[in-house]
Amino acid sequence: MLTVEKLSFYYDPDRMILKNISFSLETQDILCLLGPNGTGKTTLLRCLLALNKMKSGRIEIDGYDLTKANIKKRAEMMAYVPQATVMAFPYEAREIVLMGRVTHLASGGRATKEDWKQVDEAMEKLGIRHMSRALFNEMSGGERQMILIARALVQQAKILVMDEPTANLDYSNQVKMLQVIKDLAEQGYSILMTSHFPDHAFLACNRAVLMRDGYIMSQGLPEDIVNTENLTKLYGTPVCVTEAKLNYQDRTIKVCVPVMN
């Protein structure tokens, strides 16, 4: 569905930020982009979203060259879920969600019943309909993150690009978020997310990309590539990938643990 080929980006030609990045994302895929801070994960997302202009390479969606698409067309194919921040003004949650409809509105026109219906449906789907009239700034981090996902859904793009959707969330909210991401993939969305938790690759993702210093170190199934050796190399510090046995369910899951000397 989404194909990225030999994408490169730099501010200064002597210091490449992204080097020959190639990967692809199929329908219903959940791709987890792992890597240390400052390795270019966010820059890669920004290149995909046309917030940074890539220097060379190709981005295609279903064979359609994305560099030829205007901003509106791109927004119809790809939606962005940023990390939640607070706003300068007291907006209601549903008004933030409605913003995702902006390019679907008639020029100079206002939101119709249909637009509001989609807002309600998206919030219903994520289980946050009861908060639609709450003030965005008064919500918790996890709730705000859900609102931003709802906003991406009403945009009606099939690819969701999420910048650390589980950052700053507690365990319960992390699990809730991963469950939502899995559900969305089952409904036909393709998801590209960055994360600082390699465990999440096992919990929710079917593809992992390990990025270091602007190039892709390894990519493939999480079971294959997220291992002690790769993670230790990726983060430059000892990381142990081991198995935890859940006694009450009689199954084992893989976990990643950083090791201190």
Add this chain to the structure above:
Amino acid sequence: MKIRSNDYFKLKILLLVFLTLALFFASFIIGRYTITMKTVIDIILAQFFDIPQYWDTTLNTVILQVRLPRIMLAIMIGGALSVAGASYQTLFKNPMVSPDILGVSAGAGFGAALAMINNSTWWEIQVVAFIFGIIAVTAAYLIAHMFGDSTITVLILAGIVVSSLFQALISIVKTLADTENELPSITFWLMGSLGKGTMNDVYMMLPTLIISLGMIYFFRNQINTLAVGEDEAITMGVNVPLVKMVVVVSSTLMTVAAVSICGIIGWVGLIVPHIARMITGANYSKIVVTSFLIGGAFLLIIDDIIRGVEGVELPLGVLTALVGTPVFVFLLSRVKKGWT
């Protein structure tokens, strides 16, 4: 059930329209000539219908050539400054921003002062003020583009720089001005007044105002998305450079048109958008309408106070600050939860 500020939008707008209309007519009876409400309405209707004249002919001049333009200008200028303020606050994601953030007032002030020490006519003063207001904002915009990718912070900084430059130039002109006539008139101009407004000013401002408001209203949903930040607006498919341009050009045109007619009027563009948010919620698509009506009514009330005080013509810009500051403190106590 708690009533939220976002509910009953149409009803609230309707009430505000009625309030503004009521103030519009009531404002005619304020002033040195005592006139009854009935006479006022008859004089206005006599322009359109055949009504036998039972009043003194001087009243025609008082109502139609003195009070009518002044009242209309108060509404237009109050509304224009408020919409410009609301737009800039949303664009800059900053509740402390006012319409002259990019240096438009200082520029226009310098232009007016320059024209005044060159014995210009009132008409020439307005034109020069208008031109320098535009020059100031253009300079701020170009400086911001020269450095960095014209981020919001750079744009605000450029505005501050240009403002300071023109403030300094105003001071130079003031020291050069003769202290008999020129200096008082410059000082008075900088404090703002609607006293010199005529129907010609109304006709001059109306096209600028309609075009600017029209552009802003047309793009209101796009401007609204700027409240979450430019990058996020781009990912939602909004043509941010275009929308930003619309905000800056329209706000500048409206503000400079207002300032060149009535001098510098502070506070209106800063506090009215906050009053609007209290009444109809933070959504820009809504406060663009609410701000205009409240701003118009607000400035009209203040100008009515000025006209109502016998013997002395208080400067408009001073009174807006006098009324504006306590209102602002009240607002702070009401909406502190919404701000961070």
